[in-house]
Amino acid sequence: MRLDKFISNLWYGSRKQVAKYIWDEIISVNSEVIFQKDFEIKFWDIVSIWEENIEYKEFIYVILNKPTWYVSSKKPEWWHYSYIDLLHNCPYSEIIDIVWRLDFDTTWLLFLTNDGNLTHKIIHPKKDIFKKYYVLAEKSLNEKDIKKLENWVKIDDFITKPSIVEIISETEIYLSISEWKFHQVKKMLEAVWNKVLSLKRFAIANLELWDLKIWEWRYLKNEEINLLKNKLNN
Numbered sequence: 001m002r003l004d005k006f007i008s009n010l011w012y013g014s015r016k017q018v019a020k021y022i023w024d025e026i027i028s029v030n031s032e033v034i035f036q037k038d039f040e041i042k043f044w045d046i047v048s049i050w051e052e053n054i055e056y057k058e059f060i061y062v063i064l065n066k067p068t069w070y071v072s073s074k075k076p077e078w079w080h081y082s083y084i085d086l087l088h089n090c091p092y093s094e095i096i097d098i099v100w101r102l103d104f105d106t107t108w109l110l111f112l113t114n115d116g117n118l119t120h121k122i123i124h125p126k127k128d129i130f131k132k133y134y135v136l137a138e139k140s141l142n143e144k145d146i147k148k149l150e151n152w153v154k155i156d157d158f159i160t161k162p163s164i165v166e167i168i169s170e171t172e173i174y175l176s177i178s179e180w181k182f183h184q185v186k187k188m189l190e191a192v193w194n195k196v197l198s199l200k201r202f203a204i205a206n207l208e209l210w211d212l213k214i215w216e217w218r219y220l221k222n223e224e225i226n227l228l229k230n231k232l233n234n
């Protein structure tokens with residue numbers, strides 16, 4: 001089989017992208033860099049990309065530690081960059097999609113996958129999957145504000161579902177919400193006459209960044225994927 005066809009069949013990008021990888025000298029066969037996209041490979045050949053041997057993966061699960069100024073769309077918007085630029089050495093960047101976007105000024109956890117079945121389940125409102133945010137508020141949050149956030153607040157024409165608040169300090173909380181509305185956390189803080197100064201997504205269900213640094217991405221571990229799938233199947 002042709003090298004470019006083999007690689008693109010394994011979800012490493014379109015034939016055009018693979019041609020670029022070949023041009024960039026990052027593809028080798030049996031440890032030798034290959035420059036021809038029509039190079040014929042045999043089943044015993046070991047193909048590697050960025051020195052990593054290629055293995056067939058049908059579904060890809062990635063988490064990314066997003067900094068500010070990056071938008072959750074594949075194309076840059078205005079003077080903001082696209083998150084795709086942060087996945088520059090991820091061969092699957094074009095085929096995975098974000099599950100629950102973040103605003104350009106919200107940071108930390110982005111989860112991306114091409115597993116449509118999992119995405120469908122995780123975003124289903126009945127599943128009540130919690131997203132946990134670190135919130136730094138402009139003003140102190142009193143007991144009444146916390147109660148309101150925990151029970152319900154009205155944002156636009158919509159009443160929020162109960163959420164979980166963990167107090168860190170007078171102006172800092174962890175807020176876990178199970179819904180997904182546009183600018184939901186910012187609007188919830190506005191509903192208690194406050195303002196978000198800094199917003200970071202700490203977790204989605206069992207998924208956390210752990211020691212992943214800002215700007216970096218990693219594949220999910222099998223244990224993390226299995227735990228998430230178990231949660232979704234219950």
Ligand code: URA
Nearest residue numbers: 103106183184185186
């Ligand atoms: N809520 C917001 O207001 N912004 C985000 O990016 C995510 C949740």
